[in-house]
Amino acid sequence: MTEETDATSQIEAMGRRARTAAAELAYAPAAAKAAALNAAADLVEARESEILAANALDLAYGAEKGLSAAMMDRLKLDAGRIAAIVKGLRDVAAQPDPVGEVIKEWDRPTGLHIRRVRTPIGVIGVIYESRPNVTADAGALCLKSGNAVILRGGSESLNASRAIHACLVGGLRAAGLPEDAIQLVPSRDRALVGAMLRAVGLIDVIIPRGGKGLVGLVQTEARVPVFAHLEGICHVYADGAADLEKARRVVLNAKTRRTGICGAMECLLIDRAFYDRHGAVLVEDLVAAGVEVRAEGALLKVPGTVAAAPDDFGREFLDMICAARIVEGVDGAIEHIRRFGSNHTESILTEDDAAADKFCTRLDSAILMRNASTQFADGGEFGMGAEIGIATGKLHARGPVGAEQLTSFKYLVTGDGTIRA
Amino acid sequence: MTEETDATSQIEAMGRRARTAAAELAYAPAAAKAAALNAAADLVEARESEILAANALDLAYGAEKGLSAAMMDRLKLDAGRIAAIVKGLRDVAAQPDPVGEVIKEWDRPTGLHIRRVRTPIGVIGVIYESRPNVTADAGALCLKSGNAVILRGGSESLNASRAIHACLVGGLRAAGLPEDAIQLVPSRDRALVGAMLRAVGLIDVIIPRGGKGLVGLVQTEARVPVFAHLEGICHVYADGAADLEKARRVVLNAKTRRTGICGAMECLLIDRAFYDRHGAVLVEDLVAAGVEVRAEGALLKVPGTVAAAPDDFGREFLDMICAARIVEGVDGAIEHIRRFGSNHTESILTEDDAAADKFCTRLDSAILMRNASTQFADGGEFGMGAEIGIATGKLHARGPVGAEQLTSFKYLVTGDGTIRA
Known part of the structure; x- marks a missing residue:
C-alpha cells in the first residue's frame, strides 16, 4: 500500500x-x-x-x-x-x-x-x-x-x-x-x-x-x-483467380522474409478453386523453404507437412511455422479471418476485382492488401518514416x-x- | 450481485x-x-x-x-x-x-x-x-x-x-x-x-x-x-487591439443569443489596455441586456454588477450570468484560460495578428476563434450537418x-x- x-x-x-x-x-x-x-x-x-x-x-x-x-x-x-x-x-x-x-x-x-x-x-x-x-x-x-x-x-x-x-x-x-x-x-x-x-x-x-x-x-x-498493439495474426488468401507466379512469390516472402515481425504471414488460406487448378504448390514451396506447415485435409498429402492442432489457427508463431487450410472461396476466407484474425494485416491474391472488393470491404483489418506481401505492414514501407508500432484498435490511431x-x-x-x- | x-x-x-x-x-x-x-x-x-x-x-x-x-x-x-x-x-x-x-x-x-x-x-x-x-x-x-x-x-x-x-x-x-x-x-x-x-x-x-x-x-x-463531452466554460478575451464595435457585437451575442448551449460565453476577459481605452463598455452592454455580471476590481464600478466569488471563474452558468475580469494582455488571458477553461471554445477579439497567433498556438481548446462569437461552436455551423455533441478530449474525435x-x-x-x- x-x-x-x-x-x-x-x-x-x-x-x-x-x-x-x-x-x-x-x-x-x-x-x-x-x-x-x-x-x-x-x-x-x-x-x-x-x-x-x-x-x-x-x-x-x-x-x-x-x-x-x-x-x-x-x-x-x-x-x-x-x-x-x-x-x-x-x-x-x-x-x-x-x-x-x-x-x-x-x-x-x-x-x-x-x-x-x-x-x-x-x-x-x-x-x-x-x-x-x-x-x-x-x-x-x-x-x-x-x-x-x-x-x-x-x-x-x-x-x-x-x-x-x-x-x-x-x-x-x-x-x-x-x-x-x-x-x-x-x-x-x-x-x-x-x-x-x-x-x-x-x-x-x-x-x-x-x-x-x-x-x-x-x-x-x-x-x-x-x-492497442495486439498480435499480428496475418492471413494470406490465395483466391481461385490468383496469378500463380505472383501467388508463389508473395506467399514465400510473406512467411519467410522475416518471421519475427508482426507483419509475417501466420496462416495461408487456399481457395478450393486454386487447389483444384494448381494443387498444393504454395505449401510445397513453404516446406521446401524450411517452413513447418501445419495443415489440414488434402494439404497434408504434401510430404513434410504436419497435422494442424485446433489452436494453430489464430496463433502468432513468429517463427518458421505456418498454419494452412483450404477454404471455400472469398466468403470462406472472410469467415475464417473474422473468426481467427487479429485485425492487423491480411492479403488477397487474385486477379478478380469483385473478389478483391469483397475481401477489402467485408474485412476490417487495419491493413488489407491485394497481390502484395504482408511483410509491407510497416511505417517505413508506408512512407511514414519511423513508427512506434502497428495499432490494431479502431480509435484515433490505426495501422503504423x-x-x-x-x-x-x-x-x-x-x-x-x-x-x- | x-x-x-x-x-x-x-x-x-x-x-x-x-x-x-x-x-x-x-x-x-x-x-x-x-x-x-x-x-x-x-x-x-x-x-x-x-x-x-x-x-x-x-x-x-x-x-x-x-x-x-x-x-x-x-x-x-x-x-x-x-x-x-x-x-x-x-x-x-x-x-x-x-x-x-x-x-x-x-x-x-x-x-x-x-x-x-x-x-x-x-x-x-x-x-x-x-x-x-x-x-x-x-x-x-x-x-x-x-x-x-x-x-x-x-x-x-x-x-x-x-x-x-x-x-x-x-x-x-x-x-x-x-x-x-x-x-x-x-x-x-x-x-x-x-x-x-x-x-x-x-x-x-x-x-x-x-x-x-x-x-x-x-x-x-x-x-x-x-x-468526452465536458462542460463548455467558454471565454471571450477582448484584446487591447480589438475593434470596439466588433467586440461589442461579439460579446453580446456570445453571452445572450442562447445561454443554455455549451458554446455560450461564461467568462469575459478584458485586456487592461482595452479597459484603459474604452472603459467597461462591454460589461455595461451585458448589464443593459439583463446579464448578471460577476466582476472584480474596476469592473465592479459598473452599476448592476456583483462581486465575483472565487468559484465563479471556471463555472458553467448556462444562464444570463457571466464572470468578468481584467487581465494583463494576451499572456494574462492565456494564463487565466489554462487555469479555468475546459478546452471547449475560446475567442480572441483583436486586430493584432501576433496576439491572435499567440492565443491560437498557446491554447489547446478544441475550438479557438478570432473575432467571432463562441455561439458558432456547433456542428451545423461548421458545415458538418447534425452533431452528437462537442468533444473536449484530444483522442479520435474533437470539437463537433x-x-x-x-x-x-x-x-x-x-x-x-x-x-x-
Whole structure:
C-alpha cells in the first residue's frame, strides 16, 4: 500500500513536469525539435563506449535473471545497433514536422473561415520491454510530434536506457527545449507501471510496445486510454483467380522474409478453386523453404507437412511455422479471418476485382492488401518514416503509428466581428 | 450481485446482436442507409399522435418524480419538436455518406498503391438524459456512419424513446437493413448503464450526452473508451487591439443569443489596455441586456454588477450570468484560460495578428476563434450537418462530433505480386 502510494506520487510528479513541458513543446519551432534530435544523435555517437558499458551491466543482469536467448538478443547493443539508433534519430529529425499542418480548411456562408490544424496530443506514456533502442525511437517520435513522453523500459535494459536517455536530454538542452519533455522512469519498481496506467489527467495515452503479455496487462489495467498493439495474426488468401507466379512469390516472402515481425504471414488460406487448378504448390514451396506447415485435409498429402492442432489457427508463431487450410472461396476466407484474425494485416491474391472488393470491404483489418506481401505492414514501407508500432484498435490511431498518428487537432475559426443569428 | 449479473448478460446479448449487425452495416450501400432514415422520418410523421401519447405518459411520470421545470421542458414533445425530429432525420439522410471515402492515397517506390479509407467504428453506446429527440438524432448519426448503436436514454423518456425507436427500426426494415443496427435499452434499470460502461469488446466507444453529473459518472466508471463531452466554460478575451464595435457585437451575442448551449460565453476577459481605452463598455452592454455580471476590481464600478466569488471563474452558468475580469494582455488571458477553461471554445477579439497567433498556438481548446462569437461552436455551423455533441478530449474525435467523426479508417494496399526486399 505504501509502495503503491509512493509509486503514485512519483509518477504524479513526473506527470506534472511532463504536462508543463508539453505546454511549451506544443508551440516549439520545428527547427528546435529537429536540432534536439540531431544533437542527441551526435551524443549517442560520441558516447558509444559509455552506452556499450552500460549495456554490458544490463547483459550481466539479464544473464543472471536467466533471460531467454531471444530476450538477450533484443537486449544486446553493439556498434551496428548504436549506428542504427543514430540513423533513426537523424531520420526522424529530417521528417516533416506534423504540428501546425492545416489538415483541412473551408469557408462558411456566415463569413467564417475554419481550419482544422494538427496539434500534439500532450503527454504520452510508452511502456516497453527490455530493448534499449526503443528508448531512442519512442523518445524521438514523441518529441517530433510535440508531445512530452514518460518512458518506462524493461527492467533489464535500465542502464543502457539511462545512458541513451541522457543523450536525448542533452539534445533537448542543446536546443533550448525543456528537459522534462523526455523523462525516463528511473527505477525497476513494477509499481511504477501500475501508477502510469492509472495517471488519468497527467498521461493522455499509453502505448505498450512488446509481447502479448505486456499488451494484455496494459489493456486490462489501464484507466488511461491505450493505443492497442495486439498480435499480428496475418492471413494470406490465395483466391481461385490468383496469378500463380505472383501467388508463389508473395506467399514465400510473406512467411519467410522475416518471421519475427508482426507483419509475417501466420496462416495461408487456399481457395478450393486454386487447389483444384494448381494443387498444393504454395505449401510445397513453404516446406521446401524450411517452413513447418501445419495443415489440414488434402494439404497434408504434401510430404513434410504436419497435422494442424485446433489452436494453430489464430496463433502468432513468429517463427518458421505456418498454419494452412483450404477454404471455400472469398466468403470462406472472410469467415475464417473474422473468426481467427487479429485485425492487423491480411492479403488477397487474385486477379478478380469483385473478389478483391469483397475481401477489402467485408474485412476490417487495419491493413488489407491485394497481390502484395504482408511483410509491407510497416511505417517505413508506408512512407511514414519511423513508427512506434502497428495499432490494431479502431480509435484515433490505426495501422503504423508514426509521428503524424501521435497528433490530435484543433479548429481555428476566423471571423470579422461575426455573430450567430 | 444477481441484478448486476442480469444486467451484464442483457447488455452482452444486445452487444452481440449489435456486433453482428455492425459487420453487415459496414458495407451497406449509402442508398440503403439514406432510405432507412427517410422511411423512419415518414413513420415519425405518420405516428405523431402515438408518440405524443407516449410522451404524455413520460411527462406524468416525470411530474410525479418531481423533475425540475428545465428537465420537464427537455422531456416534452409537441408538434414543432416532432417536426424538428423529422427534419433532422431527413437532413442526415441527405448528407454525404462518409463510409468508403478515400481520405488520402499515395504511391510507393516499391510499386504499392496505398489508400486510407474511411470505415465505421463498429458499435457505439450512447447514454443520454431524458430528451426523447436524442433517440432519433443519435440513432440517425450512428446509422449514417455505418455503426450499430445501443441507445440508453433517461428513464423518464422511456415511452417516447420507445415510440421513436420503433420508427427507426421500421425504417431499417423498410430498407432491408438489420434491425439490430439501432437498439434501445428497454428498461429503466440503472444497472444496465453500468453494464454498458463495462462492455469491453462489445461496445467500441461510449458517448455520454448530458450534464456534468452524467459525463463525470461515465468517465469514472467506463472501461470502454469514451468520447468526452465536458462542460463548455467558454471565454471571450477582448484584446487591447480589438475593434470596439466588433467586440461589442461579439460579446453580446456570445453571452445572450442562447445561454443554455455549451458554446455560450461564461467568462469575459478584458485586456487592461482595452479597459484603459474604452472603459467597461462591454460589461455595461451585458448589464443593459439583463446579464448578471460577476466582476472584480474596476469592473465592479459598473452599476448592476456583483462581486465575483472565487468559484465563479471556471463555472458553467448556462444562464444570463457571466464572470468578468481584467487581465494583463494576451499572456494574462492565456494564463487565466489554462487555469479555468475546459478546452471547449475560446475567442480572441483583436486586430493584432501576433496576439491572435499567440492565443491560437498557446491554447489547446478544441475550438479557438478570432473575432467571432463562441455561439458558432456547433456542428451545423461548421458545415458538418447534425452533431452528437462537442468533444473536449484530444483522442479520435474533437470539437463537433458528426457522422464523419464517428468513423475510423483502414489501409487498402494494392500491388502486383509485390514482395518486400
